[in-house]
Amino acid sequence: NPASIGRSGVGQIYQIHVLQSEGFNILHDLFPSLKDKLLNEYNIRLYSLKNYGKFVINGNLLKQNLTKDIEWLGIDRFTLETAMRKELCLQFGNQIEWITNARVVELIADRSANVVHGTKYRLKDSSSSLEIYGNFIIDCTGRNTSSTKWLKESLNLIVPTVQMHFGCGYVTFVGERFKTGDSSLDSKPIYFSNANVPDNNTGCYISPVRTIKSTDENSLGILSTIAVNCVNAEYPPNDSYENLLDWVKEHLDRDFPVILNSTKLCSPLVSHHRAIDDRKYVESLGKKWPRNYIL
Ligand SMILES: Cc1cc2nc3c(=O)[nH]c(=O)nc-3n(C[C@H](O)[C@H](O)[C@H](O)COP(=O)(O)OP(=O)(O)OC[C@H]3O[C@@H](n4cnc5c(N)ncnc54)[C@H](O)[C@@H]3O)c2cc1C
Structure with a gap:
């Protein structure tokens, strides 16, 4: 439950997240000890990608x-956020003021100067309003x-927006992968097949998040996050693994039912639906945009 870590507004925290390698390089520059900690303390x-990735x-x-080979960090968002917060506090703790359980309700702005x-x-649990300046x-x-x-x-500023209807849905879970008998699948901990409208409306993404020690010789020794995805509002079910498997058989390439049939479910099936998004055309406002405000 994201609320348990003070992240109730981040419903997507348990969905599959991938950190692109350039993002990881930036994190490494900012927090030089993060990589070693993740590898040694979290079994990451x-x-x-040359050897372990398959992308369709x-x-x-x-x-x-x-x-050029690319290094892929096999991690889930929850763990990365937790480890990053610790590093942030260690390095910059005395320069940060954390205000938690707070909700921004309006801007303090000067209309004539166009400044926030x-x-x-x-x-x-409080109705009184507080102020913060920057x-x-x-x-x-x-x-x-x-x-x-x-x-x-x-500021009486109207941001032009356009509603995008894209019927995006995910069901994500954590699973322990076992041998399928097909070495071309078992040798690929990372396997992505994307969804992309209008021709290809369903996808599946598999990424390792932990190495584990198992006494079962058929275990691949990894926990993975696995996400099943649609972009046409034909949402994958999350009421049972059996029903999800049936959906996968019907909508995805045969590799995925094979892998998912050999995966032990280790978490709830967490669903995320996003039917509509508002695209904001901020750039069209030019100089009307307040100078020191970033969205
Ligand atoms: C299924 C799924 C898969 C994704 N996969 C990837 C991926 O692989 N790689 C990737 O880079 N991105 C991915 N994303 C996108 C990624 O999750 C978001 O881009 C990212 O979380 C945005 O970060 P953020 O800090 O802007 O917002 P958020 O992480 O949403 O955080 C916003 C915060 O603001 C708080 N808040 C909201 N309103 C107020 C208020 N009025 N006052 C105070 N606080 C407020 C919320 O409680 C929350 O804590 C994925 C998203 C989804 C849904």
Whole structure:
């Protein structure tokens, strides 16, 4: 439950997340000891994409002869966030003020200067409003941001938006993979087949998140996050693994039912639906955009 770690607004925290290698390089520059800690304290592994990855993009198998190998961090978002927060506190703890259980409710702005000076916020279980000021105000409240409402209220600025209907759905779970009898599948801890409208509306993504020691000789010794995905509102079911398997058999390439049949479910089937998104055309506002506000 994301609320248990103070992340109730981040429903996607248990969905599959992949950290691209350049993102990992940036994290490594910022937190030089993070990599060693992840490898030694959390049983995380780095995987060579040349040797351990298989990617099918719009039905086409990508060639594995990469000119340069890429390291893939086999980790889940929950663990990475937890480890990163610890590093952030260790390195910059005395420069950060954490205000938790707080909700931003409006901007403090100066209309004539077109500047946002700060925000008003409320603490949980309190109706009184508090204020915080800064030179830069960065809205990090995610894709359900109220920025469009706040900017309208405080600066009379209307952000043009277009609703995108894309019927995106995920069911993610953690599973222990076992041998399928097909070595071309068992040798690939990372296996992605993407969904992409309009021709290819379903996908599956498998990425290792932990190495484990198992006494079962058929275990591949890895826990993986596995996500089954659609982009046409034909949402994969999450009421039972059997029903999910039936859906996978019907909608995905045969490799995936084979792998999922040989996977032991180790978590709930966590579903995520996103039928509509609001695309915000911020750039079209030019200089009308407040100078020190970042969305
Ligand atoms: C199924 C799925 C798979 C994804 N896979 C990937 C992936 O593989 N790689 C990748 O890079 N990205 C992926 N993403 C996208 C990624 O999850 C988001 O881009 C990312 O979480 C956005 O981070 P954020 O910090 O902007 O917002 P969030 O992580 O959503 O955080 C927003 C925070 O703001 C808080 N908040 C909201 N309103 C207020 C308010 N008024 N006052 C105070 N706080 C507020 C919320 O409680 C929350 O804590 C995926 C998303 C989904 C749904």
